[in-house]
Amino acid sequence: xxxxxxxxxxxxxxxxxxTIRFYERKGLIAQPPxxxxxxxxxxxxxxxxxxxxxxxxxxxxxxxxxxADLLVLRTAPNAGCEAFQARARVKRDDIQGRIEGLTRxxxxxxxxxxxxxxxxxxxxxxxxxxxxxxxxx
Amino acid sequence: xxxxxxxxxxxxxxxxxxTIRFYERKGLIAQPPxxxxxxxxxxxxxxxxxxxxxxxxxxxxxxxxxxADLLVLRTAPNAGCEAFQARARVKRDDIQGRIEGLTRxxxxxxxxxxxxxxxxxxxxxxxxxxxxxxxxx
DNA sequence: CTTGACACCGTATCATGATACGGAGGGTAA
DNA sequence: TTACCCTCCGTATCATGATACGGTGTCAAG
Numbered sequence: 375x376x377x378x379x380x381x382x383x384x385x386x387x388x389x390x391x392x393t394i395r396f397y398e399r400k401g402l403i404a405q406p407p408x409x410x411x412x413x414x415x416x417x418x419x420x421x422x423x424x425x426x427x428x429x430x431x432x433x434x435x436x437x438x439x440x441x442a443d444l445l446v447l448r449t450a451p452n453a454g455c456e457a458f459q460a461r462a463r464v465k466r467d468d469i470q471g472r473i474e475g476l477t478r479x480x481x482x483x484x485x486x487x488x489x490x491x492x493x494x495x496x497x498x499x500x501x502x503x504x505x506x507x508x509x510x511x
Numbered sequence: 512x513x514x515x516x517x518x519x520x521x522x523x524x525x526x527x528x529x530t531i532r533f534y535e536r537k538g539l540i541a542q543p544p545x546x547x548x549x550x551x552x553x554x555x556x557x558x559x560x561x562x563x564x565x566x567x568x569x570x571x572x573x574x575x576x577x578x579a580d581l582l583v584l585r586t587a588p589n590a591g592c593e594a595f596q597a598r599a600r601v602k603r604d605d606i607q608g609r610i611e612g613l614t615r616x617x618x619x620x621x622x623x624x625x626x627x628x629x630x631x632x633x634x635x636x637x638x639x640x641x642x643x644x645x646x647x648x
Numbered sequence: 649c650t651t652g653a654c655a656c657c658g659t660a661t662c663a664t665g666a667t668a669c670g671g672a673g674g675g676t677a678a
Numbered sequence: 679t680t681a682c683c684c685t686c687c688g689t690a691t692c693a694t695g696a697t698a699c700g701g702t703g704t705c706a707a708g
Binding site for chain 3: 527529530533537550551574575576
Binding site: 423426427430431433434435444448453454455456458459461462463465466469470472473476477479480482483484486487490491492493494495496498499501502504505506507 | 560563564567568570571572581585590591592593595596598599600602603606607609610613614616617619620621623624627628629630631632633635636638639641642643644
């Protein structure tokens with residue numbers, strides 16, 4: 375458990391110094407204690423572990439609020455994996471819903487792009503018609 | 512061209528009164544003139560048209576900044592539809608990129624959910640392992 | 649023993665898209 | 679005429695996730 379300054383921890387965890395301070399303010403990580411000798415705080419050990427956890431959970435699509443919850447679960451005594459599986463399922467469904475919404479948008483855009491002559495006056499433009507609610511359906 | 516109060520226009524355009532004022536502040540719509548007699552401003556006519564345009568463009572995934580640009584294009588004299596098609600293509604690609612990112616996330620989550628025993632200690636949890644960077648790949 | 653690089657920490661700003669609040673004023677209906 | 683609802687407008691707040699700034703302090707090398 376080497377001790378790390380905030381900028382070293384930031385490099386290790388792949389984020390910026392200001393981001394770490396931001397996570398402190400949000401309560402995702404505790405402000406690590408200053409060493410007995412005073413001076414710079416130690417962002418190694420558990421703090422670095424939490425920063426990496428946050429970074430890993432973000433990659434799976436979890437928000438900071440959700441990550442705060444995951445961190446509580448992870449560090450609870452007698453923690454089991456039911457809760458993690460449940461959170462993952464909820465997140466999967468959330469992402470699935472977002473994909474569906476975006477896919478609908480994409481297919482509408484695809485149809486409009488195909489229907490649009492691509493030149494000439496706006497009166498013939500399917501895209502403008504769609505925006506203005508003049509459905510050509 | 513009936514005249515409308517702000518709350519009537521909000522109902523027509525499917526948004527809130529405060530949202531209309533927000534769009535005014537953003538410069539997406541001009542503050543409509545007060546009638547000669549004074550009193551409430553008239554949000555009908557062109558203003559309502561713009562509000563509906565904004566609402567329609569939002570449904571296709573355009574941001575407010577992009578919509579501001581679309582409104583300029585739409586109301587330019589001699590406006591053609593090349594520019595609209597180009598904007599639509601860019602937006603389609605943007606959405607496509609977002610779908611790809613989310614799809615990757617979803618498939619990672621799917622694999623992790625399947626690999627997770629769903630009960631028992633966290634040591635066996637594939638989800639926690641993934642978050643913590645202990646790739647089981 | 650000075651200079652330079654960090655750390656520390658409070659506060660401000662950004663982007664994005666709204667929503668809420670509060671007080672002044674106007675128009676209508678009982 | 680007195681409620682009552684709505685408009686108007688400036689300002690504040692929310693959610694989400696950061697990034698930036700400025701002043702002060704500390705440490706280590708030259």
